[in-house]
Amino acid sequence: MLRPTIDFLLYDWLQADTLPQRARFADHSRETFGSVLDAAERLAREKFAPFNRLVDTEEPRFDGEKVILPQATHEAWKAFGESGMLSAAQDYDIGGMQLPYLVETAANAFFAKASVGIGGSLLTVGNANLLMAHGNEAQRRVFALNEFSGRWSGTMCLSEPQAGSSLSDVATRAVPDGDNFESDALGPRYRLHGNKMWISAGEHELTENIIHLVLAKIPGPDGKLVPGTKGISLFVVPKKLxxxxxxxTGERNDVALAGLNHKCGWRGTTNTLLNFGEGRFKPAGRAGAVGYLVGRPGEGLRCMFHMMNEARIGVGLGAAMLGYAGYEASLDYARQRPQGRPITGAPSAPTSAPASGTPAFGKDAAAPQVPIIEHADVKxxxxxxxxxxxxxxxxxxxxARLVDEQHTGAPEAGAEAALLLEVLTPIIKSFPSQWCLEANSLAIQVHGGYGYTRDFPVEQYWRDNRLNMIHEGTHGIQALDLLGRKVVMQGGAGLKLLASRINATIERAGHVQGLAEFATQLGGAVQRLGAATKAAWATGEPAEALANATPYLQAFGHVVVAWIWLDVVLAAQAAEAPRRDGSLAACRYFFAYELPLVDAWLKVVSSREAVCREMLDEWF
Amino acid sequence: MLRPTIDFLLYDWLQADTLPQRARFADHSRETFGSVLDAAERLAREKFAPFNRLVDTEEPRFDGEKVILPQATHEAWKAFGESGMLSAAQDYDIGGMQLPYLVETAANAFFAKASVGIGGSLLTVGNANLLMAHGNEAQRRVFALNEFSGRWSGTMCLSEPQAGSSLSDVATRAVPDGDNFESDALGPRYRLHGNKMWISAGEHELTENIIHLVLAKIPGPDGKLVPGTKGISLFVVPKKLxxxxxxxTGERNDVALAGLNHKCGWRGTTNTLLNFGEGRFKPAGRAGAVGYLVGRPGEGLRCMFHMMNEARIGVGLGAAMLGYAGYEASLDYARQRPQGRPITGAPSAPTSAPASGTPAFGKDAAAPQVPIIEHADVKxxxxxxxxxxxxxxxxxxxxARLVDEQHTGAPEAGAEAALLLEVLTPIIKSFPSQWCLEANSLAIQVHGGYGYTRDFPVEQYWRDNRLNMIHEGTHGIQALDLLGRKVVMQGGAGLKLLASRINATIERAGHVQGLAEFATQLGGAVQRLGAATKAAWATGEPAEALANATPYLQAFGHVVVAWIWLDVVLAAQAAEAPRRDGSLAACRYFFAYELPLVDAWLKVVSSREAVCREMLDEWF
Incomplete structure (x- = not known):
């Protein structure tokens, strides 16, 4: 079911087959894209999906020496590395396939759906991409290339126990490692001391080495760390030198596992607390973990955030695929499970005052049970x-298509794509995280009691998906980013651009029989979203506007997804009947049941409702 | 925090101190109620709360002979039985305390909050109450009394593997046990054959015996089971004769554990598949589990549903207390966790077009971090x-107060209370199940990554709470019950009664400074709810009305809880400041952020939106 949907979205909707017209993708064609998707689908089916429950029950454990993971995880990682997927988007001359990011993303969907917990490629690819963009020649060659090959894996070390979302409070220190620190072939060499929390894939034996990208601060001449995010630099810190x-070299760097986090879900991946420079190891006889500066001092966050849009697309995709996996499982269950009968006319009509407790509807008890998919509430x-x-x-x-446009489009189109991506990224991260978690809850509900047992996969999808509103910037952080930054930057240029794209869809849909009403409804919602944005900022007081950033994020997300559905339905007009009718029904569902929620959420935004920010501690 | 809130609700809001004016409660006073609550609070704190995580990690297991539960569960059950809580509401002459159901419910809140998984009293009390109402003298004396004393425990056996929510498909057979089957001292004796699924506390060694109440069908003269629910009878089936x-007697009845369900949460309680009469045991040398008819043949469902309102209040209370437990935990965390700083004015005003990526708000990075409770989004x-x-x-x-009114009020008031309870029961069951699950998700979110680990209690609350939308009638069943039965029965008398109660609150609030706006808002919502109810049934076609029963249920629930909050706030006007201001803030929150959702949900109800029921299988 997923493959035809992806093919439809890629070709019928996003015209992926026009990408080979661009120089970078000239060797590609729908055929080569198809082979990549075939391979990904097969690998995910054979090496990932069968072990998704196993990695949930056999949680990572530390035996005092090493972190133990199931053999299946080792085999999945090995196969994934050998498939070339890690460097799918890279240049030919470093062994890549020069695939569009769109196709790479589509291929990754199969792995996320098969086992979001086993799949640890996201961080490694993001890490290596960052080094390709900001590292020096040696860092690219030594670290990035060995990550793309699957020989080594990568992490992103941002959070610290005392500083989760608040990166300005990073306290890991990096001091120059000796007088000749600047002459190391791998980059300016520092010694790091500090603790990093929530580091996914931070310790394991899946690869020969682990390459940590670490945010840390270089003390000023007074020995103090610079407050705020401006003082943050970025370092590459290998587990083994x-x-x-x-x-x-045979020498262990001083990066030590301080603890494994025991999670509610997503248990296939280790999540760790790492100590840098605690003294367990003494590389070259001296204290501190060896780290090589990436980019310039003080530009750590800029380098890290360069990769953030793609990392957040990755989180959104993982959430979407968990939602999809639950959808498939519950659809399958609903088709097979006989239970109950169709609702028929009442034994007595409802207007004629039935006696106490008598239902206003009937069922033919002598008829056979029907599969539950026939019940309206299950549908x-x-x-x-x-x-x-x-x-x-x-x-x-x-x-993902915008990322390709940004990198390979004509200058103006590329700049537009980059701007639009800035505005949409918080939605791409937050909508799937919130609503595909809700989808997983509905998948449980369709299964009834069975869904609550570990004999069916849906409760795990639900537990796994709960992470996505937390990592890579919490839901609240996405909301601040959207309302406090993205929709106001450049005088609201991003919001205007998005509105013009939405209006183009509205314009097209307005001329199509059966879609005009959706066009009108969406047009009104976009207008009210714009008005609410203005009203939120009417006083120019950030604390007043941003107190309702989360309802704003939700309203914005629903408007965007309503637009996406309408645009998809336009593309589906030419598709075969089940695709056309199914897309239309999903769109109808979204406009009837979901889009009206937008007005409720915008109400507090527009009125700058103050009950939350005025709430006092002692009133709780 | 819970105790003062309960005291406020009991006395300042529900006037529980007037209950001792009634003959049944004449020996009671606020003082005796207080002693019961003190004892419950202490017992819950000492014997339940400390073991809530333990019962999650040490799931029940079957060693081939017996079901093994943690020692702590045995001790908690023993202490609970000895406390007299099991018979709190019973007559003095059978060892009860003649407590109002309201006070019993309030006391149970402490156990539900401490460990919803350990606490298994609900089913035992419900089982014994049912036998007191419908059993013969021997059944009451032998089974009910030994359950009230804690010597034995009880279950409710409704579902079967092929018939979950669809009770008309019950296939367990009960045939008369010999020619003299009607002369057994314990009631007409039958032999049962069948399988029962989802039986909570269906097998364990916590009590000397387990008393199953089992729905089964007595075959007609043709040997066939009567289709539909009319053919269902009720039997009491002890595990040991x-x-x-x-x-x-030393003889084991033929009730055999066929399997333990492995659940996502709520692991302190066994949930079982039981086989009745599979032949593992042969009581008195004959096949079939021995069961004694309760009430008359064919009246099984009526007897069972007699207890359903109270069982559903119990589920609602459990869900509410899980929500409350997560609220307390996340409030505590938010007060202690320093992270981030207050939002201040922007580095550049938002209207002056900040550069790409520059946020429209600032933070004083040199200031110390603040506890996260100071951030508006956390609040x-x-x-x-x-x-x-x-x-x-x-x-x-x-x-619960309505239950007391029904049983001890003046005839007219009692009848009104019974009618109102009929209408409200689906809401009392569904609102807490849905929204306190959402509360638990928010509790995780407040904790950030920590909330997703098993080092904090909130992820377990969330997993535990997911059951409540499923058991004791799924969410969808509650919706059908409300829209298909409760609001139309007796010509809509229940709905009218509820509206008159709500309007009385609106009338009072309309005269109070600061509450008039809420009164107006609620009045409009009630009117629109009434109009939507009519519109849903306008065609008289149950299939059209009930396709949107679930959105209707949700809208109804939000209107009811808005009313409850406004009524509570009226009572809080005279309370001390934190209670008064805190209640008002919660009410303001509910009216600003939640109540507007009602209109979105009612839209599909009023228009009898057909997209769900018209959806075809092949379009998915």
Whole structure:
């Protein structure tokens, strides 16, 4: 079911087959894209999906020496590395496939759906991409290339126990490592001391080495750390030291596992507290973890955030695919499970005052039971899952297409794509995280009691998906980013651009029989969203505007996904009947049941409702 | 925090101190109620709360002979039985305390909050209450009394593997046990054959015996089972056979554990598949589990549903208390966790077009971090939890007060209370199940990454709470019950009665400074709810009306809880400042952020939106 949907979105909607017209993708064609998707689908089916429950029950554990993961995880990682997927988007001359990011993203969807917990490629690719953009020649060659090959893996070390979302409070210190610190072939060499929390894939034996990208502060001349985010620099810190040719020196760097986090879900991946420079190891006889500066001092956050849009698309896609997995599972269950009978006319008509307790509807008890998919409320739960998860998938692929446009489009189109992506990224991250979690809850509900047992996969999808509103910038952080930064930057240029794209869809839909009403409804919602944005900022007081940033984020997300659905339905007009009618039904569902929520959420935004920010501690 | 809230709701809101004016409660006073609550609070704190995580990690297991539960569970059950709580509401002459149901419910709140998984009293009390109402003298004396004393425990066996929510498909057979089957001292004796699924506390060694109440069908003269619910009878089936004096005969009845369900949460309680009469045991040398008819043949469902309102209040209360537990935990965390700084004016005003990526707000990075409770979005998440869980608790206590009114009020008031309870029961069950689950998700979110680990209690609350939308009638069943039965029965008398109660609150609030706006808003919502009810049934076609029963249920629930909050706030006018201001803030939150959702939900109800019921299988 997923493959035809992805093919439809790629080709019928996003015209991926026009990408090979661009020089970078000239060797590609729908055929080569198809082979990549075939391979990904097969690998995910054979090496990931069968072990998704296993990695949930056999949680990572530390035996005092090493972190133990199931053998299946080792095999999945090995196969994934060998498939070339890690460097799918890279240049040919470093062994890549020069695939569009769109196709890479589509291929990754199969792994996320098969086992979001096993798949640890996201961080490694993001890490290596960052080094390709900001590292020096040796860092690219030694670290990035060995990550793309699957020989080593990567992490992103941002949070600290005392500083989760608040990166300005990073307290990890990096001091120059000796007088000749600037002459190391791998970059200016520092010694790091500090603790990093929530580090996914921070310790394991899946790869020969682990390459940590670490945010830390270089003390000023007074020995103090610079407050705020401006003082943050970025370092590459390998678990095991390597020489300038990428050979292990045999010496262990001072990066020590301080603890494994025991999570509610997503248990296939280790999540760790790491100590840098605690003294367990003493590389070259001296204290501190060896780290090489990436980019310039003080530009750590800029380098890190360069990769953030793509990382957040990755989170959105993972959430969307968990939603989709639950949708498939519950659809399958609903088709097979006989239970109950169709609702028929009442034994007594409802207007004629039935006696106490008598229902106003009947059922023919002598008829055979029907599969539960025939009940309207079950169809409602399935349609909601379809609308959330397919809508989220389409949104993520749209975002990935913007990344390609940004990198390979004509200058003006590229700049537009970059701007639009800035505005949409908080939505691409937050909508799937919130609503595909809800989809997973509905998947449980469709299963009834069975869904609450570990004999069916849906409760795990739900637990796994709960992470996505937390990592890579919490839901609240996305909301601040959207209302406090993205919609106001450049005088609101991003918001205007998005509105013009939405209006183009509205314009097209307005001329299509059966879609005009959606066009009108969406047009009104966009107008009210714009008005609410203005009203939120009317006093120019950030504390007043941003107190309702989260309801704003939700309203914005629903408007965007309503637009995505309408645009998808336009593309589906020419598709075969089940695709056309199914897309239309999901769109109808979204406009009837979901889009009206926007007005409720915008109410508090527009009125700058103050009850939350005025609430006092002692009133709780 | 919970105790003062309960005291406020009991006395300042529900006037529990007037109950001792009634003959049944004449020996009671606020003082005796207080002693019961003190004892419950202490017992819950000492014997339940400390073991809540333990019962999650040490799931019940079957060693081939017996079901193994943690020692702590045995001790908690023993202490609970000895406390007299099991018979709190019973007559003095059978060892009860003649407590109002309201006070019993309030006392149970402490256990539900401490460990919803350990606490298994609900089913035992419900089982014994049912036998007191419908059993014969011997059944009451032998089974019910030994359950009230804590010597034995009880279950409710309704569902079967092929018939979950669809009770008309019950296939368990009960045939008369010999020619003299009607002369057994314990009631007409039958032999049962069948399988029962989802039986909570269906097998364990916590008590000397387990008393199953089992729905089964007695075959007609043709040997066939009667289709539909009319053919269902009720039987009491002890795990171990007993004589007419309640002594174990030493013979095992043929009730065999076929499997333990492995659940996502709520792991302190066994949930079982039981086989009746599979032949593992042969009581008196014959096949079939021995069961004694309760009430008359064919009246099984009527007897069972007699207890359903109270069982559903119990589920609602459990959900509310899980919500409350997460609220307390996240409030505590938010007060202690320093992170980030207050939002200040922008570095550049938002209207002056900040450069790309520059936020329209600032933070003083040199200032110390503040506890996260000072951030508006965290306060929003805490206020939502307070509004959901305290609102749900108040709703459940209101329902419990109606039970008392039904049983001890003057005839007319009692009849009114019974009618109102019929209408409110689906809300008392569904609102807490849905929204206190959402509260638990917010509790995780307040904790950030920590909330997703098993080092903090909130992820377990969230997993535990997910059951409540499923058991004791799924969410969808509650919706059908409300829209298909409760609001139309007796010509809509229940709905009219509820509206008159709500309007009385509106009338009072309309005259209070600061509350008039809420009164107006609620009045409009009630009117639109009434209009939507009519519109849903306008065609008289149950299939059209009921396709949107779930959105209707949600809208109805939000209107009811808005009313509850406004009524609570009226009572809080005279309370001390934090209670008064805190209640008002929660009410403001609910009216500003939640009540507007009602219109979105009612839209599909009023228009009898057909997209769900018209959806075809092949379009998914």
């Amino acid at each position: 390597v020489d300038a040719e990428g050979r292990l 409602r739960m399935l349609l909601a899952q379809k609308a959330y998860s397919e809508g989220a998938l389409a949104l993520c692929l749209y975002g | 007993v004589d007419a004096e309640g002594r174990l 929003r998440m805490l206020l939502a939890q307070k509004a959901y869980s305290e609102g749900a608790l108040a709703l459940c206590l209101y329902g």
